[in-house]
Amino acid sequence: MLNMNKELARLEKEGTPIKVAIVGAGKMGKGLVNQMSRIRGMLPALVINRNAEKAINALLSAGIKKDDMVISNSLKKINFALEKGKYVISEDIDIAAKANEIQVVVDATGVPKVGAKLSMDAIHNGKHIVMLNVEADSVVGPILHRYAKEAGVIYTGTAGDEPGAVMELYDFAVGLGFEVLAIGKGKNNPINLEANPITVYDEALKKKLKPNMLAAFIDGTNTMIEMTCMANATGFVPDIRGGHGIVSNIDDLTSFMRLKEKGGVLNKYEVVDYVRGIAPGVFLIFTTNLEEVHSQLEYLKMGSGPNYVLYRPYHLTSLETPNTIFEACINRRATIAPTEGVIADTVTVAKKNLKAGEKLDGIGGYTVYGSIEEYKVAKNQNLVPIGLIDEDTKVLRDIKKGEFITYDMVELDCNSLIYKLRKLQEDNM
Structure with a gap:
């Protein structure tokens, strides 16, 4: 990154800045939008959030005028606005990977199943993917990294985390x-x-x-x-x-x-x-x-x-993410990636006594927490990675507080993309 400043200055001078899509306008996403607004040669060109108002506020807090923003969920309108140099706001997560002008997609959602889909969409559309979403990376990062490599794009965790x-x-x-x-x-x-x-x-x-x-x-x-x-x-x-x-x-x-x-x-x-x-x-x-x-x-x-x-x-945290964006887009290098495969897992533990028929929640909720274990041990003991647990997960039998949760204790959403990716990862890596 020694030449990052000079290279970005060159991109700014030539009028070819790195255009970035940021998905998630919470604390991390908002911080990234603000920091990037002060960097030459790099733009938070597309900000996506389920609630568009949060994305608007992120750009406004960075000093970007509302007249320079376009709010739309239409890919055609978004592509036109990006070509004209506008900042675009959308509530449609699928737009991030499809927008023509976007070179790098940043996942700042922290939601495992969202991260899995966003990464696959970016990879399929030839975009580099920067993961602030360690929650997804810890579960299916190795297979996403493999798919990205095969597609000729960079899958990377972020500097600053x-x-x-x-x-x-x-x-x-x-x-x-x-x-x-x-x-x-x-x-x-x-x-x-x-x-x-x-x-x-x-x-x-x-x-x-x-x-x-x-x-x-x-x-x-x-x-x-x-x-x-x-x-x-x-x-x-x-x-x-x-x-x-x-x-x-x-x-x-x-x-x-x-x-x-x-x-x-x-x-x-x-x-x-x-x-x-x-x-x-x-x-x-x-x-x-x-x-x-x-x-x-x-x-x-x-x-x-x-x-x-x-x-x-x-x-x-996300204030350093521009370093990773630069490395991925210009030098085609990852800051950190699961190159060693599946070495460890964050497995699931009952936070309280759970009853059969009860629904779980997930990371940071009321029902479960995570603990690190070697992958080979976790696999031998049939332990469930916490990133697969969500509000649709059903408890199949009573589970005591502090008990490690195995696949036979819960009913997971087997049709979810993250579950399918995890299964492919376990079968092929």
Whole structure:
């Protein structure tokens, strides 16, 4: 990305900016629209939301005049407006992949089944797809990545989210020849497995978040999903189901994140985990077998070894997504993608006692939460990934609070695209 500024300036000068469709005008989508409005050579040309008013507000908050906007669900009108340089707003998600001028589609919905459809539509229509939707990526990312590669487009997670931020550290360390031992993210609060939209409502209101989004942070599901994406991109696995989740600062991190026989908590290396006390940052633990390199690292105040930590103290979520858009469109590179296949899963756990015949909800709801597990273990135990659970999922037998949910315990929507993609992924990868 060293030449990003110059290349975007060139595109701006030539009148050929990267035109982007952003689907979802919530906190992440709105932030992206605003940030992109200040970038030369890149436009939030098409903003799609179920409620057009939210998309309009996103553009208005970025200083874009209403006279420069066109609101339509007609593909013909939208194509004409985009050609004329207008900002377009639509409530039709299918438009994102079909609009002629659009080069990159950004999924900022956070809804697994929406992400699956949006990705497939983008791939089939020759558009690059940028996923802020880790919820979908953790379930069907590997097969979507394969389809994108076959179609000659880029499927990528985003810079600024923790998985993308970790991948920057990972690429840096591996590229320099270091041995990477562990990767992970910070968490800014203790996990409360009983968190739901009601218990977090007041806090969500203060933070201007949807209650179910905040509930997914607090019950740990979001953290588990992000670690799953890290695992599928690097081949690293959770050391234990759900992760250790130690409490540590950066200075003490290498003391904890080492093997048990060395006084740490780990059973093995090449693992992914989370740590309370270093949020909002991400980390990587590395070592080397070269004495001269150890000597230089100590001289450079990286610690006394043998393990060292790389730490990125921030992640700017969708404000960094333009970096990924540029890399995908201009350099045809992914920021992070599930290139290692299906390494881990975020499996489903009952948040409360569930009765036969009851309907579930999904991520950030009242009925279930997620926990990371190695994929081979999850598959052997027939565990359901939480991204397949939604409001149409029916409980087939009584399930106790804290019980891991298997496929035979629930009735899923087998006709949904995300279910079909998951089945294809399990059968072919």
